[in-house]
Amino acid sequence: MPDQNxxxxxxxxxxxxxxxxxxxxxxxxxxxxTKEACSFRDQFEVFRDADAEIIGISGQSVASHKEFAEKHRxxxxxxxxxxxxxxxxx
Numbered sequence: 001m002p003d004q005n006x007x008x009x010x011x012x013x014x015x016x017x018x019x020x021x022x023x024x025x026x027x028x029x030x031x032x033x034t035k036e037a038c039s040f041r042d043q044f045e046v047f048r049d050a051d052a053e054i055i056g057i058s059g060q061s062v063a064s065h066k067e068f069a070e071k072h073r074x075x076x077x078x079x080x081x082x083x084x085x086x087x088x089x090x
Contacts, residue, residue, distance in 0.1 A: 001057070001079040001086065004065035009055075011081055019052035024087055028060045028068035041074050053077070059084045 001055070003009045016019060021040075025033040042055050047054055054076035060068075064080040081087055 001081055002062050003080070004069045004075055005080040006062050006066075009077060011048060014053050019050055021047060021052050021054045023054075023056055023090075025056055025058045026066045027058060033058070034068075034072060035061055037068070038072055040076060041072065055079060057081050057086065059087070 001009055022037075023036070023040075025036060027033055037056060040056070044054070056074075056076065057079045058065075059081050061082060062080045065080055069076070069078055
C-alpha cells in the first residue's frame, strides 16, 4: 500500500525487525480518529524507545493522508487502503 507520501510501503522492511503498532481507523479528520492519531504523535518518543513502528491504515487516498499528516504534524506512517481491501481480509 502507498504511504502518505505516495511511496509503496513493504511490510517486510520492518516485520521481525521492529515492534509494530498497526491500527486501522475509519477516516482522516474525524474527531475520534484525529484524537487517536495525535495521541500516537504525542507519545511517539515512548514508541521509538521501545523500537516500535506506528502504522495507521484507512481507506482514504494518499492525498487525504498527506494533508492529515501535515496538518496534525504526524510523524509516523499512514497507509492508504483504498477500497478497504486489507481491512476486509482481517
